Amino acid sequence: MRDPVFVGRDLAEALATAGRTLGLATESLRYVVIDGPGRAPGTPEVRIAILMERSRPPAPAAVDRAVSGPDGVREVLEALAQATGTELTAELVEGAGTVDVRLTGPGARALLEDGEETVRALDHLLRKTLLLGGDERRFSLDCEGHKDFRETALRERAHGLATAVLADGQTRQTEPLNAYERRIVHLALSEVPGIRTEGVGSGSERSVAIALADAGPAHEGG
DSSP: OOOOEEEESSHHHHHHHHHHHHTOOGGGOOEEEEEOTTTSTTOOSEEEEEOHHHHSOOOOOOOOTTOOHHHHHHHHHHHHHHHHSSOOEEEEEEOSSEEEEEEESHHHHHHTTTOSHHHHHHHHHHHHHHHHTTOOSEEEEEETTHHHHHHHHHHHHHHHHHHHHHHHOOOEEOOOOOHHHHHHHHHHHTTSTTEEEEEESOGGGOEEEEEETTSOOOSSOO
16 A cells, blocks of 8 residues: 655644544554655645554454353444544443443544445444344444434335335335334334335345235235
C-alpha cells in the first residue's frame, strides 16, 4: 500500500487531517516529514507521509470461542471498540426477558456509513453468541438511534405490502428478517382488517408472508 501524504500549516494540523481521514488516533500515526519549513526553501506548509503498516491499530485480541452468552457478547463488544480506532461506547442492558445492546459515539456512526449491512452482520453475530450460551432472551441492537429508524421503516414497509395485498389479493413477502424484526411486522399488521401474517423460511432466510385473511397457507406456518 502506498503511504498517503497529508498537508498542514504545521505538523500538528497535518497529523490531525491524517487522523480524521484515516480514522486512526493521531498518537498512533507513524510518519516522515517530506518537506516544510526548514526542509525546503519557499515551502510554508508541512507535508508528511503516513507509514500505514506502522500506523494501524493493533488487532483486537481474539474472542475465546468457548465464551458465549452475555459474557461472550461483552467480549465481542470490547474487541469491536478496540478495533474501530475511534471512540465507541458499547452498553449491554440485561432484563428479565431481554438483552439490549446500545452503541454510541463516532465509532457507532462509522458502522452505519455503508448502510445497514455492517450493523445487520454485527446483530447476527451477537445473537449467535448469546444463543450459544443457551440464552434465549429477546435481543436487540441499537446503533446511534438506528433501531428506531429501522422499526419505523419496517412498519411503513409492512403497511405498504398489506395495501398491495388488499388491492390485488396476491401474497407478498418481506426480505429475510431476524426474530425481533419479524415481530415488528406481525404487530404492525395484527389489527389490519383482512390481513394475516405468518413466518416462512428457515434460519437466516426466515421472513414474513403477508396474505389475505381468508387465503390458504402461504408456505410453512410459524
